[in-house]
Amino acid sequence: MIPAAHISAAIEILGALAERRRPVADVLKDWGAAHRFAGSKDRAAIASLVFDALRKSASAQWVMGADTPRATMLGALREARGLDAASIAAFCTGERHAPPPLSDDERTRLGTTTLDGAPDHVRGDYPEWLADRFAAAFGDRAAAEGAALAARAPVDLRVNILKGSREQALAKLAHLDPAPTPLSPIGLRIEVGQGRGPALPAETAYVKGFVEPQDEASQLASLLCAAAPGEQVLDLCAGGGGKALALAGQMHNRGQLYAYDADGRRLMPIHERLERAGARNIQVRQPRGKADVLADLEGRCDLVLIDAPCTGVGTWRRHPDAKWRLAPGALELRLKEQAALLAQAARYVKPGGRLAYVTCSLLREENEDQVAGFVGQGFEALSAAETTEAAGLPELARFASPHGAGLRFSPASSGTDGFYVCVMRRAK
């Protein structure tokens, strides 16, 4: 396929997405199945265009003065790819499956319209219904924070210290040109351009468990829990085990880590990942109907981690379709789940033990406000200085939240996904 045909295909896929509010991965898969002539490079190029259009939908539509799939894609070629009107016009020839030629209005808009005077939610490419919440979280930096969430993310890897050092992992992956992450002492970063990221499943270092894909802020969230060898730790929302594996590394396989998730299917990948990582101190606790499979842990844990279900606002760089599919009802539901999880988790913490509350959201309601509603009931929040000191990462104290307890990371402030971390201590 010629590059212009990729643009036509991306417009078609954006149309299918607008009709059926389905995850973009499903729609791309369906398109690939219905267009078998498109090779893997074509499909990757098309997916990359679709993702860029989703990242920049609001600003692209503002530029074009329309919200059609064509307008969104053409505007995103300018907003996300930095192409000028003449370059975009050169693709739109109408020949060999290229998009039809630009109208006079399209050409003028691509040439002259700016985002000056556009509201923050347009300049920051986030849904209008979140405008007040972004303003509450970021003040006059709302548009800049949104824009950083609308950029592409690098591939971050966590080095599994059960298998080797960061230096060894760097050497094993030298052909991918990784760099040490600036904040996490166990992270590697591989910058990706407009193409595909590295095919990790084909990398020996991955297959042998030396590295795991994990955003740098997710690594920091695990490190800030300061899990120590010999401790009893419960990962109450373990899902596929990303944080559990990181905690096992910190514990040097000593002590006991219990991995639980209310949704047993989400726990499934953990078994293969544990094997690959050589993590031997994790006991997976599968939910079993109404049975209380955590009853024996009440009042016994040194550390309980709640990696809470949340809106995922902080991961929009990696899941740009999620920001447009997020609905107010989902936020309300997550808020209830988070409050219930805090109350439940408190039961498992022993006197003097720690409760770590983590989200990949940047909304205050899901973060500082949840913690404020919980502390006082026998728990106090540690200061950012205490938390980072205990984790041996005192330089992270500068990410202390301005809105209450805990620390905040975001693409604009720390160059990572958006995360919130608050460590609390139970009274003795």
Ligand SMILES: C[S@@+](CC[C@H](N)C(=O)[O-])C[C@H]1O[C@@H](n2cnc3c(N)ncnc32)[C@H](O)[C@@H]1O
């Ligand atoms: C952010 S994800 C966890 C990601 C995982 N910790 C990781 O690092 O890969 C949140 C998880 O919470 C789980 N969850 C939601 N409500 C829960 C509950 N009441 N008890 C336990 N797990 C719950 C969800 O099934 C989901 O897997």
